[in-house]
Every structure is written in C-alpha cells, then in structure tokens.
Amino acid sequence: MSIVVTGATGHLGRLIVSALLRRGVPAGEIVALGRDTDRLADLAGRGVVTRRADYDDLDSLRAAFAGADRLMFVSGSEVGRRTVQHGNVITAAEEAGVGLVAYTSIANADTSSLVLAAEHKATEKAIGASGLPYVFLRNSWYLENYTAQLPTYLRHGVAGAAGDGRVSAATRADFAEAAAVVLTTEGHTNQVYELGGAPFTMTELAAEISRQKGTAVSYLDLPVDKYTELLVAAGLPEGYAAALADGDRGLAQGELEVGDALAKLLGRAPTTLAAAIRAAL
Incomplete structure (x- = not known):
C-alpha cells in the first residue's frame, strides 16, 4: 500500500509521516511530498520515498500521486489561493484513482462563519462532488498557537476577542496521530471527524499559565476591531491580523468547540492544555 x-x-505533514512510521508502515510505502525536496532529505535517509509537488503545478501533482492508494491531503497555507490549489490536488487524485483522500479541514467547516473556513468548505464540497472516497479531518486550533506565545503572555498578558468562548485545541502531534490512524485502519470512508482536545477559555488559559509560572497573567477581552488594531500594532500584516481576530470572534460563538472524536481515534485522552504549557515552559 x-x-x-x-x-x-x-x-x-512531517508529524504525520513520523506517526505512520511509528504505526509500522514500511518507509518505502510512504511518499512524502514538498516543494523543496532538500527539506525532506532526513526522511529519505530513513527510507521514505520523497517527491516534489507544488499545489500550483498540476503536472507535479500528477507525477507525485502515481501509484497512490491513500492520499493524506494537508490543506495549503496560502489563504486566498487554496480553492484553486486544492482543485489541482483533487484533479490529480481523481486521475490517479486514489482509493481514499484524507483532508485536513477546519472545525465545523460546513456551518462555520469564520473567514478561514470558506476555502475549507469549498474544498470539502469539491472532494464530495469528485466521487473520491474521503475522510474529512476537521481540526480545531493547535495548542501550539498558544504555547508559542508564552513569552508575550508572560510579559503583557493574554489578549483576544474570544469572550467566554471555549476552544477545543489539541497538539499538532495528536492531530497527526489521528490522521495516521485513519490512514492505516478501516471503517473511515466518507466519514467526517470533528477533532479537538478538552475545551478551554482564554481566561482559563491565562489562569493555567499563572498557576504553572507563579506569575499573575490575566486575559484582556477586546472588541474584534480593537484586537485587530492591537495585532497590527504588534507587527502583523493587516489581513492576517483581521483573520486571527475573526477566529476569536468565531471562538466566542462556539465555532471551535467540538466533541470527543479525537480521543476515540487516539484511544486515549488528547494532550491537555496544562501538559502543553508545562512542556513549552
């Protein structure tokens, strides 16, 4: 296979490859794709097949998907370009006769009002229309979105526009392991999994940092426009800042809170917020 x-x-994507190897998939049966194959040299050294592929280059995708039984389709990172890019992936997968496409989407993609959800919703619709067997892995936020900000939180506190909304964030490693489970076991065809960890509020995030660090950290809740301005003042491009603030708006409305499907796929509880903060500190 x-x-x-x-x-x-x-x-x-790299964590998914590692998870597949841990689950006993022979390295020679895993094909790792990227635009810069030099960055895949360490995987090639472990026996993983590496090929160049670019979502903007349909011919590269056709060549990369040759012989594929299952495709782990990690969504692109270029917001605003993903509908066209993802269309190329779907076309190449159809032509290759891929037996299963697992796509990393966003929480509650079919009903979400988040700006970032629109391209995911369009991609899910296109995959469904293609007739390809699929699995939609609707990942909520990464815990790393928050732990990467610990130095800022410790200096300035936590700010956002999330109100009392709860986010079912989980680590990239847990999402990757769930993807590996879906790719290596049966019974997932045409299923939709809403994936995330134990939900928490931004106030609870600040409290957990305070507890572990022994330093008072508070959460400042702002209107969406004021949070956008704060992010721009911190150096983020305006479009990116607006998307992040819009994510908090959706979080406040419960659009990033999901059930326990991740725990069921993993066969264990996902990494907790407390454990992620502890590791990052």
Whole structure:
C-alpha cells in the first residue's frame, strides 16, 4: 500500500509521516511530498520515498500521486489561493484513482462563519462532488498557537476577542496521530471527524499559565476591531491580523468547540492544555 502525504515539509505533514512510521508502515510505502525536496532529505535517509509537488503545478501533482492508494491531503497555507490549489490536488487524485483522500479541514467547516473556513468548505464540497472516497479531518486550533506565545503572555498578558468562548485545541502531534490512524485502519470512508482536545477559555488559559509560572497573567477581552488594531500594532500584516481576530470572534460563538472524536481515534485522552504549557515552559 502506498500512502502519499502532501505538505511533508510543514509541521503537520512531517508529524504525520513520523506517526505512520511509528504505526509500522514500511518507509518505502510512504511518499512524502514538498516543494523543496532538500527539506525532506532526513526522511529519505530513513527510507521514505520523497517527491516534489507544488499545489500550483498540476503536472507535479500528477507525477507525485502515481501509484497512490491513500492520499493524506494537508490543506495549503496560502489563504486566498487554496480553492484553486486544492482543485489541482483533487484533479490529480481523481486521475490517479486514489482509493481514499484524507483532508485536513477546519472545525465545523460546513456551518462555520469564520473567514478561514470558506476555502475549507469549498474544498470539502469539491472532494464530495469528485466521487473520491474521503475522510474529512476537521481540526480545531493547535495548542501550539498558544504555547508559542508564552513569552508575550508572560510579559503583557493574554489578549483576544474570544469572550467566554471555549476552544477545543489539541497538539499538532495528536492531530497527526489521528490522521495516521485513519490512514492505516478501516471503517473511515466518507466519514467526517470533528477533532479537538478538552475545551478551554482564554481566561482559563491565562489562569493555567499563572498557576504553572507563579506569575499573575490575566486575559484582556477586546472588541474584534480593537484586537485587530492591537495585532497590527504588534507587527502583523493587516489581513492576517483581521483573520486571527475573526477566529476569536468565531471562538466566542462556539465555532471551535467540538466533541470527543479525537480521543476515540487516539484511544486515549488528547494532550491537555496544562501538559502543553508545562512542556513549552
């Protein structure tokens, strides 16, 4: 069986390849794709097949998907370009006769009002229309979105526009392991999994940092426009800042809170917020 993993030079794609290897998939049956194959050299050294693939280059995708039984389709990172890019992936997968496409989507993609959800919803619709057997892995936020900000939180506190909304964040490693489970076991065809960890509020995030660090950290809740301005003042491009603030708006409305499907796929509880903060500190 050949399992092709797109975006293997990125954080999630690389973790999925590692999870497949841990689950006993022979390295020679895993095909890791990326635009820069030099960044896949370490995987090639472990026996993983590596190929160049670019979502903007349909011919590269056709060549990369040759012989694929299962495709791990990691969504692209270029917001605003993903509908066209993902269309190329779907076309190449159809032509290759891929037996299963596992796509990393966003929580509650079919009903979400988040700006970032629109391209995921369009991609899910296109995959469904293609007739390809699929699995939609609707991942909520990464815990790393928060733990990466610990230095800022400790200096300035936590700010956002999430109100009392709860986010079912989980680690990239847990999402990657769930993807590997879906790719290596049966019974997932045409299923939709809403994936995330134990939900928490931004106030609870601040409290957990305070507890572990012994330093008072508070949460400042702002209107969406004011949070956008804060992010721009911190150096983020305006479009990116607006998307992040819009994510908090959706979080406040419960659009990033999901059930326990991740725990069921993993066969264990996902990594907790407390454990992720502890590891990051």
